[in-house]
Amino acid sequence: MNKITQRYVDILSDAGFKAVFGDQRNRDALTDLLNAMLPDDRKVKELTYSTTEIPGFTLSGKSVRLDLRCIGEDGRNFIVEMQCYKQEYFFRRCVEYAAKVYDSGARAGAESGEYNIPPVYFIGLINCSTFGDRSDPRRKDRFISEYTFREKQMMDTPDETIFLIFAELNRFRKQLDECQSLTDKWCYALKHIGELAERPDRLDQKVFEKFFRACEIARFDNEQKLQYVKDMITERDQINIINTARKEGMEKGIEKGRSEERTNIAKAMKSMGMDAETIIKATGLSETEVAEL
Secondary structure, three states: OOOOOOOEOOOOOHHHHHHHHOOHHHHHHHHHHHHHHOOHHHOOOOEEEOOOEEOOOOOOOOOEEOOEEEEEOOOOEEEEEEEOOOOOOHHHHHHHHHHHHHHHHHHHHHHHOOOOOOOEEEEEEEOOOOOOOOOOHHHOOOOEEEEOOOOOOOOOOOOOOEEEEEEEHHHOOOOHHHOOOHHHHHHHHHHHHHHOOOOOHHHOOHHHHHHHHHHEHHHOOHHHHHHHHHHHHHHHHHHHHHHHHHHHOHHHHHHHHHHHHHHHHHHHHHHOOOOHHHHHHHHOOOHHHHHOO
């Protein structure tokens, strides 16, 4: 299926993730997703969106932005990150993000004389081979992994502090009829929604009805559609632009990449039924160029 004319967003892209879960109107769908990843005794009832910026992240004072950050009804912090491309030291970066958010809670507690620091849960949705060797047979059917502070032999956790939970969707290869648990069904939906023409009958639970509605591109207004298309094409073409620049020279390559990106955005807008005037204003293409698409 052509990615531009697909019915549902590709949620395993930065653009799709931001378009759906970055929209506070879809907080119920996000809550359902988190509860599918969290242990049974740590479910969340209600989420409040929080700032995604962590100020003073580096020694020079530079800030960093998370994909998504929310606070539960009991004060727990939830960080949700989508990782689509392999990145060196990814696990360490996740630990650092969670630790920085935990530290901000510790600083607030120190100022008030209390150290009842809210726990931090980092949920990573992984769609790349970022953890290296996973050939251990014990991992065969384990796609969700959890890391926290535990006593080495007794495996007990003295207190809730920092938890890192990863859903390795790149390793999830079950067919829908093999998915029995709610978590398996979520993994399938996340991985395949961009390829589907409609919601499958086996995903008839209310949580998936909400999720599929949130991901349906036709329900976006024109501004949301345009932003999603721009973000999606920019993300998809970024590596190609860099490679082109390396082969043809930096200036020539980048300009070619930008031109191709404008054309792709215009094609996507046209396939969504947007008028020529809107396309021309958004992309800078001429009337003739738009007509020839």
